[in-house]
Amino acid sequence: GQQVMQIPQYQHVQEGEDFTTYCNSSTTLSNIQWYKQRPGGHPVFLIQLVKSGEVKKQKRLTFQFGEAKKNSSLHITATQTTDVGTYFCAGPVIGGNEKLTFGTGTRLTIIP
Amino acid sequence: NAGVMQNPRHLVRRRGQEARLRCSPMKGHSHVYWYRQLPEEGLKFMVYLQKENIIDESGMPKERFSAEFPKEGPSILRIQQVVRGDSAAYFCASSPYLAGNTGELFFGEGSRLTVL
Numbered sequence: 113g114q115q116v117m118q119i120p121q122y123q124h125v126q127e128g129e130d131f132t133t134y135c136n137s138s139t140t141l142s143n144i145q146w147y148k149q150r151p152g153g154h155p156v157f158l159i160q161l162v163k164s165g166e167v168k169k170q171k172r173l174t175f176q177f178g179e180a181k182k183n184s185s186l187h188i189t190a191t192q193t194t195d196v197g198t199y200f201c202a203g204p205v206i207g208g209n210e211k212l213t214f215g216t217g218t219r220l221t222i223i224p
Numbered sequence: 225n226a227g228v229m230q231n232p233r234h235l236v237r238r239r240g241q242e243a244r245l246r247c248s249p250m251k252g253h254s255h256v257y258w259y260r261q262l263p264e265e266g267l268k269f270m271v272y273l274q275k276e277n278i279i280d281e282s283g284m285p286k287e288r289f290s291a292e293f294p295k296e297g298p299s300i301l302r303i304q305q306v307v308r309g310d311s312a313a314y315f316c317a318s319s320p321y322l323a324g325n326t327g328e329l330f331f332g333e334g335s336r337l338t339v340l
Contacts, residue, residue, distance in 0.1 A: 113282070145328065145329075147329075153333075154315060154331040154332065154333050154334050155267065155315070155317075155329075155331045156331070157328035157329060157330070160327070160328060200266065200267065202267075202329075209272070209279055209280050210272075211257075211269060211272050211279070211280045211282075212257065212269070212329060213269055214259070214266055214267040214268075214269070215266065216266045217266045217267075
């Protein structure tokens with residue numbers, strides 16, 4: 113079955129440092145979505161990328177979808193304490209039934 | 225606009241009892257997903273439903289677990305004869321499913337099941 117892995121599993125950064133999480137799927141995806149889950153909270157949608165090689169920016173967050181549509185990355189510039197949480201990628205298999213499989217997640221903690 | 229509503233938010237059951245979790249999707253959303261999350265872990269897909277139809281239940285254990293999304297009323301995830309390993313947060317999400325694209329999922333706040 114489809115597997116979606118993320119690295120690193122955990123990341124501790126000093127406030128103001130940059131952060132990157134990488135997402136790799138075992139199968140080609142029709143699109144990639146990113147979600148953020150704060151501690152004790154529920155996942156909240158951040159963005160969706162559809163096109164091969166697509167790059168999107170949201171303020172300090174940069175999202176990229178790989179050329180082969182099997183990998184993606186999320187980069188946060190100059191982290192702030194509000195960035196704390198777990199970041200998940202998710203995607204449906206191309207040609208599949210649109211079931212969204214979530215990645216293993218990267219938990220970001222910020223050292224003030 | 226009300227978001228995805230899940231209830232109960234917290235549920236305590238003894239081993240062998242039944243747990244029934246409810247999810248009302250956002251208005252106008254026709255598709256519902258259920259995910260399970262163990263503490264400190266990721267979101268494990270369980271089942272994907274459309275009204276009166278199960279689209280994909282490949283993530284749901286074949287025994288003790290069932291899900292439905294009737295024409296009227298909320299989606300129900302039912303766990304019979306609960307065991308301690310069923311203790312987890314169960315998240316429901318809904319989507320509008322426009323033009324063959326799932327689009328973003330809107331998550332409820334989750335139902336946290338504790339089995340004693």
